Amino acid sequence: MLKALAYIFGFLLLGELITYFFEIPIAGNILGMFLIFLALRLKLIKLQDVKPASDKLIKYLVLFFIPYGVGLMVYFEIIAAYWMPISVAVIASTVITLYISAIIIEKLEK
Amino acid sequence: MQEFFQLPVFGVFISIIAFAGGRELRKKFNYVLLNPVLLAILFIISFLLIFNIDFEDYNRGGKFISFFLGPSVVALGVFFYEKYEEVKQNLKVFLLSVAVGGISGILTVIIFLLLLKVPDFIIESLASKSVTTPIAIEITKLTGGIPEITAGIVIAVGIFGNAFGPFILKKLGIKSKIAIGTALGTAAHGIGTARAFEESKLAGVYSGLAMCVNGIITALLTPYLLQLFLGSFT
Numbered sequence: 001m002l003k004a005l006a007y008i009f010g011f012l013l014l015g016e017l018i019t020y021f022f023e024i025p026i027a028g029n030i031l032g033m034f035l036i037f038l039a040l041r042l043k044l045i046k047l048q049d050v051k052p053a054s055d056k057l058i059k060y061l062v063l064f065f066i067p068y069g070v071g072l073m074v075y076f077e078i079i080a081a082y083w084m085p086i087s088v089a090v091i092a093s094t095v096i097t098l099y100i101s102a103i104i105i106e107k108l109e110k
Numbered sequence: 111m112q113e114f115f116q117l118p119v120f121g122v123f124i125s126i127i128a129f130a131g132g133r134e135l136r137k138k139f140n141y142v143l144l145n146p147v148l149l150a151i152l153f154i155i156s157f158l159l160i161f162n163i164d165f166e167d168y169n170r171g172g173k174f175i176s177f178f179l180g181p182s183v184v185a186l187g188v189f190f191y192e193k194y195e196e197v198k199q200n201l202k203v204f205l206l207s208v209a210v211g212g213i214s215g216i217l218t219v220i221i222f223l224l225l226l227k228v229p230d231f232i233i234e235s236l237a238s239k240s241v242t243t244p245i246a247i248e249i250t251k252l253t254g255g256i257p258e259i260t261a262g263i264v265i266a267v268g269i270f271g272n273a274f275g276p277f278i279l280k281k282l283g284i285k286s287k288i289a290i291g292t293a294l295g296t297a298a299h300g301i302g303t304a305r306a307f308e309e310s311k312l313a314g315v316y317s318g319l320a321m322c323v324n325g326i327i328t329a330l331l332t333p334y335l336l337q338l339f340l341g342s343f344t
Contacts, residue, residue: 030183033183057178101211105204
């Protein structure tokens with residue numbers, strides 16, 4: 001578990017380090033996600049060395065964004081003022097996204 | 111008493127307890143709107159309002175919880191590697207579906223919000239609404255929106271996809287489980303993926319992968335698409 005955590009935080013740090021020095025417009029953790037995938041594919045690290053920590057983190061992923069959800073209370077007035085256009089745009093866009101990705105697979109799948 | 115609530119342990123404790131309570135309720139009454147995260151958030155907001163506690167005080171502890179979003183995104187890379195093998199035979203069609211669906215998701219929400227004359231900072235906060243919360247939050251931080259608004263809407267989108275996604279798709283004539291899974295992961299991230307697993311294991315795997323792929327696509331493209339439509343960032 002300790003080794004797995006070291007790998008996860010190591011790749012997070014690596015991602016942060018690269019975005020820090022090269023000022024690319026992508027978050028360090030997203031870069032870390034990409035790099036750890038690459039390292040696993042190129043067999044630089046073993047799945048069983050990282051899996052204990054990654055499984056636990058994914059299991060509790062939803063818990064970790066609760067504070068951001070609570071933070072919405074600070075912006076309650078903004079949401080209240082624009083709830084109608086926001087709802088319309090977000091629901092319409094979500095239905096379109098669902099349909100477009102589904103229809104491509106439905107038509108082209110072998 | 112206010113000083114007591116400023117102790118970080120308060121924010122940590124109430125977050126864990128609210129989430130555990132939300133999960134228990136969901137287990138007892140299997141009803142989609144009883145989403146554990148939604149319940150936890152509503153409970154904590156109510157508690158803070160009743161006892162007149164500032165969000166900043168709660169977040170002294172809350173930020174220890176949200177800190178783990180960073181390593182969790184890295185963990186998604188491991189998850190992606192594990193599931194990657196299972197979609198190999200349909201890989202090209204799958205990637206096309208997620209890419210076209212994902213980009214449509216960003217473009218349509220930006221265009222609709224522009225047409226409805228919503229202020230720019232809200233558009234910046236909602237452009238990444240389809241992807242998993244930790245990635246969406248990072249995108250919003252880069253583009254100048256408000257991460258808390260992003261988190262709230264992203265969770266709402268997930269619940270919408272979870273509750274109505276399969277129903278809407280079946281009404282529109284979609285039959286393939288793989289298509290339904292991929293669409294749920296692309297449009298409604300992890301909360302949609304939970305529903306895809308209820309459709310079938312295969313749908314769930316495709317959904318989880320679609321969530322990761324769309325996370326990357328949206329992270330790479332959103333800053334540029336926003337720049338294109340809104341001009342420079344505020």
